[in-house]
Amino acid sequence: MRRSDEIPSGETQACAELRTANQAYARYIRDKTNQLLEMMGTRTLQPEELDDQALIELDPIGIVAGSFKQILAHLNQTIEELRQARAAETEQREFYLREKLKLIQVIESLSEGLLVLDEHNRIVSCNRAADEITDGSATEMLEQPLEALFPDMEPFLRPEARDMQGGEIRHRTRDGRERLLSANIGRLLDREGQCIGRVLTFRDSTDEKKRTELYHRAEKLAAIGQLSAGVAHELNTPLGSVLGYARLLLKDRTLNATQRAWTEIIAEQVKKSSAIIQGLLRFARQSNPAQRCLSACRLNDIITQTLPVLSTELSKRKIELVSDLEPLPAVMADPRELEQLVLNLTMNALQAIGAKGRIEVRTRHVGSRVLMTVEDNGPGIPEQIRSRIFDPFYTTKPLGEGTGLGLSICSGIVSDLGGTIDVASREGQGATFIVSLPAEQV
Amino acid sequence: MESREIIETIDLNILGQVCPACLLVVLKALNTHEARLRGGRTRLLVRTDHRDSTRTVPESARKMGYEVEVRKVDGFYEISIGSKHA
Numbered sequence: 001m002r003r004s005d006e007i008p009s010g011e012t013q014a015c016a017e018l019r020t021a022n023q024a025y026a027r028y029i030r031d032k033t034n035q036l037l038e039m040m041g042t043r044t045l046q047p048e049e050l051d052d053q054a055l056i057e058l059d060p061i062g063i064v065a066g067s068f069k070q071i072l073a074h075l076n077q078t079i080e081e082l083r084q085a086r087a088a089e090t091e092q093r094e095f096y097l098r099e100k101l102k103l104i105q106v107i108e109s110l111s112e113g114l115l116v117l118d119e120h121n122r123i124v125s126c127n128r129a130a131d132e133i134t135d136g137s138a139t140e141m142l143e144q145p146l147e148a149l150f151p152d153m154e155p156f157l158r159p160e161a162r163d164m165q166g167g168e169i170r171h172r173t174r175d176g177r178e179r180l181l182s183a184n185i186g187r188l189l190d191r192e193g194q195c196i197g198r199v200l201t202f203r204d205s206t207d208e209k210k211r212t213e214l215y216h217r218a219e220k221l222a223a224i225g226q227l228s229a230g231v232a233h234e235l236n237t238p239l240g241s242v243l244g245y246a247r248l249l250l251k252d253r254t255l256n257a258t259q260r261a262w263t264e265i266i267a268e269q270v271k272k273s274s275a276i277i278q279g280l281l282r283f284a285r286q287s288n289p290a291q292r293c294l295s296a297c298r299l300n301d302i303i304t305q306t307l308p309v310l311s312t313e314l315s316k317r318k319i320e321l322v323s324d325l326e327p328l329p330a331v332m333a334d335p336r337e338l339e340q341l342v343l344n345l346t347m348n349a350l351q352a353i354g355a356k357g358r359i360e361v362r363t364r365h366v367g368s369r370v371l372m373t374v375e376d377n378g379p380g381i382p383e384q385i386r387s388r389i390f391d392p393f394y395t396t397k398p399l400g401e402g403t404g405l406g407l408s409i410c411s412g413i414v415s416d417l418g419g420t421i422d423v424a425s426r427e428g429q430g431a432t433f434i435v436s437l438p439a440e441q442v
Numbered sequence: 443m444e445s446r447e448i449i450e451t452i453d454l455n456i457l458g459q460v461c462p463a464c465l466l467v468v469l470k471a472l473n474t475h476e477a478r479l480r481g482g483r484t485r486l487l488v489r490t491d492h493r494d495s496t497r498t499v500p501e502s503a504r505k506m507g508y509e510v511e512v513r514k515v516d517g518f519y520e521i522s523i524g525s526k527h528a
Contacts, residue, residue, distance in 0.1 A: 042462045042498040049463060063466050066473035067506060074507030 026052035033060040040064070110201075113138065113181075116188075117198040121146050121157045124197070133181070133204050135174045146200065156185050157198070163187060168205070180206045217391075224392060232280040239277070243270040279405040280392075296330035296440050297338055299370060300363055306342045307361070310350065318356040321346070325363045328370050329439040337413045342372075344406040345433050349376035352431065369419075370437045377430040386423060410435075448524065450484040457491050457518055464495040469502060472523065479508065485524035491517060499523075 033055070034044040050058065107114055113130030115123050115138060122145055126138040134149065141149045146157060152169035155161065163186040171179050183202035187195045246267040249255065255263065303323060314321055331338075342361075349359045357377050364371040381389060388394050390411040395404035410433075414421045418438050425431035454471050456464050468488055478484040488499065496519050500510040503523045511522045 037462045037465070040465065040498065040502055042465050042494065045462055049460070058466060058470075060466050063470045063473060067469045067502060070472065070476060070506040074505070077507065 023052065026055060029061060030055060033064070036061070036064045111203065113200075113202045115146065115149075115200040115202075117146055117157075117200065119195065119197050121198065123149065130202075133179075133202065134171065137174070150181075150183075153183070153185070153200070169202070179204050180209055182208075228280045228392070232277040235273070235277055239270055239274055243267060243274070246270065276405070279409060293334050294332050295335065297333045297335050299328055299331055299338060299372060299437075300325040302335060302338045303342050303361055303363070303372075306339050307346065309343065310346060313350060317350075317354075319350060319353055320358045321361070322358070323361045325361075326365060328363055328365050331370050331417070331437045332440050333413075333417050333437070337417075341410050341413050341435065344410050345374040345435070348406055348433075349374055349378065349431075352376055352378035354378065365439070368439050368441075370439050372435045372437075373432055374435075375430060375432040380427045380429055381423060381425040381431050382427055386425065389423065390421070448483060448485055450478070452478075452484060452486045454486060454488045456495070457489055459490070460492045461494045461498060464490055464492050465498045465502065468495075468499050468521075468523075472503065472506065472508070479523065480525055482525040485522050488521040488523065489515075490519050490521065493519075495519070496521065 030045055030047075030052075037044055037060075045055070045060075107127045110127060110129055113133045114127040115130055116125045118124050122143055123138065123141050124143070126142070130138040137149055147154050150169055150171060152171075156164050156167065163184075165184050167183050167185070169181050169183050171181050173179060181202045182205040183200060185198055185200045188197040188199055190196045246263050249263045250260065250267065303325060307321060307323065310321065346359060346361065353359065353376050360373075360375045362371075362373045362375070364373075385394075385396070390407050391404075392408040393404040394408075411421050414435055414437065420436045422434045422436075423431055424434065452471070452475055454468065456467055459467065468486075471486055471488075472479065475484065475486060479486060488495075490496070490499075496512050499521050500512060503510045507526060508523045509526045513520050513522075
């Protein structure tokens, strides 16, 4: 009979096999756990710290697997954040590129020239307008100091120089023309406020300057005109009295010959003074504006009627007066003013020629304009006075021989009719006055 | 990002334990409480007197994406582990 605590030999063997298998599994788990712990930078498990049973209960592989799962999730999250950051960066880069392109287009579309200088005042970029204003010199001067392009800028580029607004600099173009430029210069600063270069903007103000000068001169002339008209008007009455009394005296039979001669001189000089005053008033357009009577005038007829007036004067000298008149449409004007225009221009030519020469009066129909030219072969008009010949009181004649009003009256008449008057002349080769008037619309 | 107040601390006392058991115990706690810790309002506060743990625990926790702070308190160390975006 077998004792109750006695284990059959077959079962003992099975238990032993199971124990061996368990030990093998525990060893396997321990080895793998140690490998993982080594990977994690810590020391391996010691059997005295953790026996096989405790090891299996702790489930170290499960713990490490859970940790790796978290590491993997974190890695994926980091990758996703990186991807998003990259996408945001790409978007931002595209935004900046778009803005940069926009800025370039804005700079290129500016009518003002723009130059960017580096910290050594060398030109690093320029826009289209800068090239146009400088005839392409701006592009050629890239990487060169600004003074090479604009020597006048040197004082504004010194380290202590402040920003400048509306400065004037002179620039000589390739063909030798001097242009006046209006320029602004400002420092470019970095985030710390350090100067990293300058930006220069400029425009060609040559024509604007000329226009301003003309405007000021026109204003001055207008003021002179008004003042003259006032003075002339005030002088008219006393002169009328002087002339009246001179005429009365001439009727006095008790005057001797000398007294009569002197009185005649007084009357003659008063008439001359009166003529000057009439000219002044006409120039100032205050003589009798209400009496101006506009009608459809035939300029050729007016010329034909007016020129014979000069025949006496012409016959005294050896001056040939010819006319070349083409059929013209009518112009709306006061015929008396047109007569004055023709007479003044022809008289002017006649006085310029002196004793011998030729005057030619021509008319042409060009588009919607009627042109009249009065050409002489006199000494011509020097260039330096050409711009002033239409100013009132400007004369080249000796003192007392001219009032300087003839051409300014012509200019006034023509501009009142909506026309233009110009002069072309070469010194020593005569002068040509060109009057352009609007033709009447049929 | 909105800053959330820490309103819960899970204490893990492993005083007297040495590596690698320390590390495995902390990793187990991190696995168990992952959702709460990631939520940003809970932190795991580990107390250990084993110096190696102040290296191995933070290294592993940071790899998992946690924010870790270590400070010495009297005779032991406190390792505070929580979400990065708290």
